[in-house]
Amino acid sequence: MTQPREPRTPAPTGAPRKSTMRSERRALAERRLLDAAREIVAAKGCVGMTLEKVGEVAGYSRGLAAHHFGSKGGLLIALAHHLDDTFKALIHAGPPRRDGLDALEGFITTYLGRKDSQWTNTRALLLLMAESLIDDSGMGDEIAEYNARVVRYVEHHVRAGIAAGEIRRDVQPNVVAALIMGALRGVMLQKLNRDSKLDLKKVSRQMIDLLVRSLAVAPGTAPQAAARPATPSRTRASARTGGNAGTSGTGRKGGAG
Numbered sequence: 001m002t003q004p005r006e007p008r009t010p011a012p013t014g015a016p017r018k019s020t021m022r023s024e025r026r027a028l029a030e031r032r033l034l035d036a037a038r039e040i041v042a043a044k045g046c047v048g049m050t051l052e053k054v055g056e057v058a059g060y061s062r063g064l065a066a067h068h069f070g071s072k073g074g075l076l077i078a079l080a081h082h083l084d085d086t087f088k089a090l091i092h093a094g095p096p097r098r099d100g101l102d103a104l105e106g107f108i109t110t111y112l113g114r115k116d117s118q119w120t121n122t123r124a125l126l127l128l129m130a131e132s133l134i135d136d137s138g139m140g141d142e143i144a145e146y147n148a149r150v151v152r153y154v155e156h157h158v159r160a161g162i163a164a165g166e167i168r169r170d171v172q173p174n175v176v177a178a179l180i181m182g183a184l185r186g187v188m189l190q191k192l193n194r195d196s197k198l199d200l201k202k203v204s205r206q207m208i209d210l211l212v213r214s215l216a217v218a219p220g221t222a223p224q225a226a227a228r229p230a231t232p233s234r235t236r237a238s239a240r241t242g243g244n245a246g247t248s249g250t251g252r253k254g255g256a257g
Contacts, residue, residue: 100161
C-alpha cells in the first residue's frame, strides 16, 4: 500500500537575506561617507565640505550623501556621533578600568595617546565644535549636548572616586570635569599647531600626576566617605545613571572629547 507523501516545505524566498544584504550595504555606505566627511572637515573645516564632495571622496555618486543624511547639517551631526563612536571604541579596546581615578587615568591616556599621526578625528571634532559656535550653524544644540555628555561622563568618575573614598569629598565634580576636558582640548590645540614639538606622552604622565595629587585623599587620612570598592568595568559601562555611561539617563555614552 502506497504511503501518503509528506507535504513539501515551501522553499525559502530569500527575502530576509536580501533585506540583510541591503542593510549591510547601507551601513557600509554610511560608514564610508562619514569617513570621507571626517577627512574633508579635518582638512578644510565644515565650510569646505559639500555633500557632493563627500560622495566623490567616498567613491560614490555625488548625490548619495544627500540621500543618506538629507542635508549638510544632518551629515555634520551624524559625523559628530561617528567621531564619538570611534573614540569610545578606543576606550573599549583598552584594559578594564575601575570607576573613579583609575577610569579617569585611562581616559586621559587614551585621549592623548591616539595612534593616528594626522590626528584626523581630533582635528575634525575641534573644528566641528568651533564652527558650531557660529550663528545659524545648525549644529549648536547638538554639539552642546554632545559636550554635556562628555563632561557628565568625566563627572561621573569623579563622583565614583568620592564614593569609593579615593577622591576628596571637598572637590566639585562638575568643576573638575570641566577642568579636565578644558585641559585636554587645550593641549590638543597646541599639539595641532604647525611645527609643534609637544610630547604628548610626557603631557599625559604629568597631567595624571597632577590629577592624582590634587584629587586623591592623602595617604593615612581617615576615610572621608563610606569606602566601597569601585566596580571593575570598561569605561563604556561605568556610569550607572539610567544604565548609560556618561549620561543622565539619556543620550550616548562617553564621548570623543
